[in-house]
Amino acid sequence: MNADSAHDATPAYLSRMDTWWRAANYLSVGQIYLLDNPLLREPLTLGHVKPRLLGHWGTTSALNFIYAHLNRVIRRNDLDMIYITGPGHGGPALVASTYLEGTYSEYYPDVSEDTEGMKRLFRQFSFPGGIPSHVAPETPGSIHEGGELGYALSHAFGAAFDNPDLIVACVVGDGEAETGPLATSWHSNKFLNPVIDGAVLPILQLNGYKIAGPTVLARIPREELTQLLSGYGYEPFYVDAQTPASATHALMAKTLDTVIERIRSIQNEARRNGIKSRPRWPMIVLQTPKGWTGPREVDGVQVEGNWRSHQVPLAGLAENPAHLKQLEEWMRGYKPEELFDKNGRLLEDIRSLSPQGRRRMGDNPHANGGVLLRELRLPNYREYAVKVSQPGATTGEATRVQGAYIRDVLKLNEPMKNFRVFSPDETASNRWGDVFEVTDRNSMAQILPGDSDIAHDGRVMEMLSEHQCEGWLEGYLLTGRHGFFSCYEAFIHIIDSMFNQHAKWLKVCNHIPWRRPIASLNYLLTSHVWRQDHNGFSHQDPGFIDHVVNKKAQVIRVWLPPDANTLLCVTDQCLRSRNLVNVIVAGKQPQPQWLSMDEAIKHCDAGIGMWSWACCDDGGEPDVVLACAGDVPTLETLAAVTLLREWLPSLKVRVINVVDLMTLQSPREHPNGLPDSEFDGLFTKDKPVIFAFHGYPFLIHRLTYRRTNHASIHVRGYKEEGTTTTPFDMTVLNDLDRFHLVEAVIDFVPGLRERAAHIRQRVRDKLVEHREYIRVHGEDMPEIRNWKWKE
Known part of the structure; x- marks a missing residue:
């Protein structure tokens, strides 16, 4: 794509961009602190401030800085770009930036681009009935939940696969970089194909601190960090915050232009001439103070450039009037009167710095993937x-x-x-x-x-x-x-x-x-x-x-x-x-395979059902229900049925198989839940149910506790007994095998304990026979290995 010289990083352009950054920072601070007086048109009082101050400032200014610069390269190069922010609670930045570009008000018309809309923008942040403090689904342009660290870079590469024109700018916080998922995700570059995939631009944001202590990557020598990132296969470019801010803007703009050129060069070369070797993709390391542009000191203690700026730099405003005064000075330092007109709308000269339409990162359709979703072509x-x-x-x-x-x-x-x-x-x-x-x-x-x-x-x-x-x-x-x-x-x-x-x-x-x-x-x-x-x-x-x-x-x-x-x-x-x-x-x-395709379709459509071919209840009320969920539990249940037919031929047994586990829940709790009347029809209201389950037994009790017959449901499943052994012995160790299921029937069907004592003895003998056989032969008994269902 051809670059647009109108968006070159001239001093005049960067000066305008600095005002955009100031506006984003102002809106970010306002979200954390203010209920009213959004443009400070009157002296700040406690009545204008939220009673509970929630949110995170430490990473916010740097995220706004990056957003402002990405806007320029999007416009300059007509880029298709989305923005993923890994640093935890950077919500104020993304909300502020999408508000400035106009996207936020388009998605939420009540948060309008005027004084009243700005007031709503501030009030809703980390407030009952409002929005979270992190980047969340409510945030336009986001595909990444910022409430937990470690996944940003993996999400970014996943977004880039099969999106050849997309660039995913992904900010990795230096605290986040200490997590296991993030550490392994650097290797994603070994899977990104420059011909068919898009590009990921990692931006490692070194602000030096986590919640209350220094970060690992910010405290190692620059040479060592370069070696680490180069070892991962990247070409790192460094941008260090400088004084004055104009110097930082100039360095960031120059670096971004170089990095975008590198990305395009890699892609163009591969798409013209094929892949000769694995590319070394560029990345940026942005080193800024934590709490950048915020209060430098509070109560004589360093805040900017320190862990103390992580959340709310100025707290206890009601108890400390000096803090309220310092907050007002901080916010007025962004000069809101130079940013917004008398109606609270961003000045047009600043608004024009944002991309237009779907090129805005807050409105990019890739960040609302359902817009682009196409139905799969599925075979029959x-x-x-x-x-x-x-x-x-x-x-x-x-x-x-x-x-x-x-x-x-x-x-x-x-x-x-x-x-x-x-x-x-x-x-x-x-x-x-x-x-x-x-x-x-x-x-x-x-x-x-x-x-x-x-x-x-x-x-x-x-x-x-x-x-x-x-x-x-x-x-x-x-x-x-x-x-x-x-x-x-x-x-x-x-x-x-x-x-x-x-x-x-x-x-x-x-x-x-x-x-x-x-x-x-x-x-x-x-x-x-x-x-x-x-x-x-x-x-x-x-x-x-x-x-x-x-x-x-x-x-x-x-x-x-x-x-x-x-x-x-x-x-x-x-x-x-x-x-x-x-x-x-x-x-x-x-x-063993149990159902024909026609039978399987009907069974899966219901999610649960009686297997009439396995039942021996003469179509009437059973003496016991044998239920099963999972392939091995189904096998053992059917094997138990054959034993019951042989040993207790007069016993009426019903067999139920569960495919959709959530049918067991009440429909009041899950949309797939079986209505109570149907559940009672299958499981009866008062007969014992022996349930052979794939997982931990307690889960079945959790799902069925509101059912009429819950007290009669007896579950056999995995009870944390395992080792290297035979397949059947695994079921024996956990009482899920056919013999233990028969024993459970004897225990819970009224009157059977006395009448079937000889069957219980036979079961115990079989279990001893099994134990001795596997210890000698190292495999299951032939009658287990060769068992077949018989009608």
């Missing part, structure tokens, strides 16, 4: 069905079947380049190896002759960091694309907190009319607890779903398909959904 999942002539007669690997479907999703959407697969080095392990028939693993690093399925333009994103995969995928989804994340079940916990933030983001977005729905965040959790017998106790943890169901019901779904055909139905449904987090738990090992 029925065509991948496993043929099931009768229940259990066919064996299959559910996730391998799913992998063939995902392969063709990639193939069908290759022209649009809007779907990628993410996994921490587990795509093949999780049986999605078929995807490598149509694409490769992505890498811009060195590729050796012996490497397999690796290419510069691969659409499988693998890095041995769950943080990185999650951050990339979130950035990809938030900018209007689709994806899937497969992971070992036990280690998805690594991103518990990242999931939290995304789920909260979606919950808030559901109440913001201008936020368009985005594609759902889809997880496949496999290599699960019941088939981690080879890796042992460290790999056995089904608790992520417990964590997930704590979030707002409107945004979470948990799926436990028992076989391949139900997994196909669920996968298709998840890829079509919007603004959800879908968690699918499915095994990758050979397992």
Whole structure:
């Protein structure tokens, strides 16, 4: 793109830009402190100040400074750019900057560009019924929740993938740079293809301090920092705050022009001549005082350039009138009378410095990804069905079947380049190896002759960091694309907190009319607890779903398909959904297949159902209900049914399988909840229910505690007993096996304890036989390994 000389960094232009920066800083301070008197048209009094002062000043001025300079290069080069701010609570800056460019008032017309609108802008910040103190979904132009540190750079690269014209300016705070997710995210540059992807411009903001102490990167020698960043593969450019401010503006402008030129040069070279080697992308290190342009001292103690400026530099205004006076001096120092007209509107000469229309970072459509979202082209999942002539007669690997479907999703959407697969080095392990028939693993690093399925333009994103995969995928989804994340079940916990933030983001977005729905965040959790017998106790943890169901019901779904055909139905449904987090738990090992595709479709549509072919209640009221959720629990439940038929033929047994875990909740608590009348019809109002569950037993009690028959529900699941052992022994250790399920039936069906004492003895003998067999042979008994369902 041709540069516009009208926006060159002349002294006159930079002087005007300094006024824009002053205006942004003024609005930022006003948000933290003021309820009224927004333009200081009268002397400041306590009545004009908020009773509770909340917010963060320390990083704000630097964020405004960067925003002002990015505006210039956007206009100069007609750039398509979004802005991600990693430094925690930088909310005042982004709200102020989008207000100055006009975007904020367009999204929130009541916050108008006048004195009354400015008053509303100030009042709403960190105020009941208002907006948060950090960059949140309510903030135009944001795709990054600023309430938690560490994810900014991963989000930025995720946004840049498959967006060849986009530049993502990403500010990394030096406190944030100490987090594990951020530390690993520097390596994202090894995956950014200059031909098909956009660019990420990291801006490391060194202000020296965290909440109450110095940061690591601000206290190491410049040479060491350069070596570190160069070792990560970047070309660092330094901008140090200087006196006067005009010198800092001039240096920043010159550096940004150089950096944008470098980015364009890298892209143009690769797009003309192909990729010869991995690019060394530029980045900026901006070193400024913490609390820049704020009070230098308060009560004789240093504030600017110190940790004391992190939050509210001047507090206790009611108790200390000197602080109120100092606040007024601070705000008047920005000279609001030179920035806003008599009606409170930004002066036109300053307004004209902002980009126009969709080039404004607050109005860039990539930051409201649903605007750009295109429907996936999905194959007909029925065509991948496993043929099931009768229940259990066919064996299959559910996730391998799913992998063939995902392969063709990639193939069908290759022209649009809007779907990628993410996994921490587990795509093949999780049986999605078929995807490598149509694409490769992505890498811009060195590729050796012996490497397999690796290419510069691969659409499988693998890095041995769950943080990185999650951050990339979130950035990809938030900018209007689709994806899937497969992971070992036990280690998805690594991103518990990242999931939290995304789920909260979606919950808030559901109440913001201008936020368009985005594609759902889809997880496949496999290599699960019941088939981690080879890796042992460290790999056995089904608790992520417990964590997930704590979030707002409107945004979470948990799926436990028992076989391949139900997994196909669920996968298709998840890829079509919007603004959800879908968690699918499915095994990758050979397992019996229970339902034909037609049966699977009906079962998944309901999410829960009675398997009449497995029941022996003569279509009437049962003596006991055997419920199951998960592939291994389903297998053990059906095996228990065959034993009960043989040993207690007169017992009336009903079998219920749960695919959509959230059907167990009351519809008053979850939109997928089964109505009470239907729940009672399935589980009865008073008969014992033995529930074989994939995860921790207490979760079923949490979900069903309001149901009529909750007191009669007895759950068997994982109870933190595991080791390196046989697959069946894992179920035995946790009382989930067929024999313990039969024993539970004897315990809880009235009258059976006395009548079935001989059956209980048989169960105990079988468990001893099992224990002795595996210790001698190292595998499960033939009757376990070769068990088949019989009608």
